Each structure stands twice: as C-alpha cells, then as structure tokens.
Amino acid sequence: MGQRRFGRAMEAVREYRASRTIPEDLHGRGGMDEMLAQITDGLDKMFAILDHSEYKARAAPVQVRTLDMVVSEKMAICVDENVVGLTFRRADGADVPPWRAGSHLDVELPSGRRRQYSLCGDPRETDAYSIAVRLVPDGGGGSVEMHALEVGDRVSITGPRNAFPFVASGSALFVAGGIGMTAIIPMIRKAREVGMDWHLVYSGRTTESMPFLDEVSTWEQDRVTVRTDAVDGLPGAADLLRDAPDGGSVYCCGPPPMIAVVREGITATSATRLHYERFSAPPVVAGESFSVELARTGTVVDVASDETALDAVRRVRPGVPYSCRQGFCGTCKVRVLAGVPEHRDRRLSDDERADHMLICVSRSAGEQLTLDL
C-alpha cells in the first residue's frame, strides 16, 4: 500500500510540475489528500520563488461515480436572494465518498439537465452532501428545477470532483462574491481548524443577499471584511486584495467581473498564487463572429463576436445539454461535421479535438461550422 501510494503521489507530482496545478485526489482518500497537499504546497513555494504566477485548475480527469441520492433536507439560506440549501443522502443509506474543500457535485436533474454545485457542508459528515443554490429565474432552468426539489425527491449525482483545490497551510486571502461563498466557506472552516493565517473579503449586493453571513459573523472579525455594493460601491482591486498575504495564496470565487478585477490586481500584490473559480460563464475574449449549421435540421444560427456558440444554439435549440459553461465538464461536447473549430476548452484530448468541440467556449477558425445537432 505504501509503495502504491508513493507511486501515485510521484505521478501526481509529475503532473503538477507539468501543468503547475494541484492534482485532486481522485479517490478522495484522506491520507493521500494530505500527503499530496504537503507535496504540492512545497512545490507551490518553490514556484513562488521563481515568479509571481497565477494558478487556474485544469479539468479533473473524468471519473465515473454516479450515485442515487435522496433530498433529505431543504432550507432557505438567504431569503432575499432566494438561496436554498439542499442536503442529499444516498438512497441505499451508505456513506458518501469523501471530499475536500473546493469540491463540487454534478447533479443530474429529472429533466436530464446537469448542473454543478460547490459542496458547502462539513467534509467530516460522512453520510451527506450539502449544497446551496441561488435561483436564477431567467437562467437555463437548472436552478428553477433545483429549487423545485422537495425532501424525498431523488436525483443522480456524479462526483465529488475538485477543480478548485485548497492547500490548508501558509497564509491565504479568500475573496468571495455572493453565492461564490459556497465554495469558499469549507476552505475557511478548514483554515480556522488548522490555525492558518487567513483573511476574508466577502462582497455582495446587500447584506440581505449574501448567504452564510450568520456563520461569518461568528468568525474572528479582525480577519473578515464584509462589503456591499449598496453601501460601499462596486469593489476594486484595492478593496478586494488589501489583505493579500506576502508569499501566500488568494482564493477567489465570484462573478466574472470580480474574478477579472482580482486577476488584474494580483500582480500588484506580493501574493504568489491566485486560485479562482467562476460560478458562471466567463466573457468571450477576442471573439470573431461566425455561423453554425445544425445538421439535423439545416438551421443556421449566427454567433456574434461576444457570445458563445452554445448561447447562439440555445436560441433555436433550448434543450441542448450544457453544465459548467467554462469548458471543463464536457457536457456540451458536439461532433463537428464540417469546418475547423478554434478550441478554447480545458477538457478534450487531441484525438477528441479532431472531430469534436465544446460549444460553450470553443469557436470557429473559419466562417462556418456544421455540427451534429
């Protein structure tokens, strides 16, 4: 067992050195997780000496682990923003696979939609997963369906997977925006548990719209900054990164504008690592317009320079599958029948890219693509 673990750890380290990301523990084994955390933290510090780098996790490798779950609790977490907390337990009553701070679940809804939600419960709870979901009435329908779930309803989940891993050592600044707090809150609980030097900047529209403020108010208030757009205005880099630790890490989860501000501002700080996770699609950068032909109907849709092919296709095919909208889950993978894609994902292998694309992020190198849709 020791040799096998060591071999896997070294393999993971090699992957880390190649990609400069922290690999997840695919099997959720606590001992292995801690071991990798220490190794990768050491590498973090080594790389930090070399440069002032930005870290973004690549997609976790595919792991097929689907569980039948039952909704065991449902509660309002934040009435103003209409955030509900949902707790799932296995239908067979067994324990759930372990997870670490930063992990998320893929939830398959009764309609077939798949959506990803950060785990926000306690990893020491071995028989349940908890998530929080903000209602987006004019979104893709996933949150509406999630809010309609009631205690006793069944769903399938896949995971947990971790594309936003947290290393519980050293010093850290956490920057959370609104519902982004769901990914951050288990990290801070862990940071407090192990005695890390940490600070939090938690930003939202109003205090009434910000989930988990009750718990945040029980933490060391000299480490916490809560700011609202209503009182303080939209935060800038100086507001969000004032407590960025010298030689430490910044973990950020929030809306795309917040991530953009932090990414731009981090270079002016002495923090050495930025880890971030979006909870919605990033803006299209340097996009050219093109058109997409849906081969099964012959319908042609125009994709504007500032929108994704997925958004354009959804205008005529609202049920087209998608989930993360960030190019890492693979749900929107489509066969390309003609044209040359410009791949912008972090998921597909070179072989897959020969005849497939992820339409949530990838675009066209030419004027038109024909897709097997």
Ligand code: FES
């Ligand atoms: S929706 Fe996740 S990769 Fe496109």
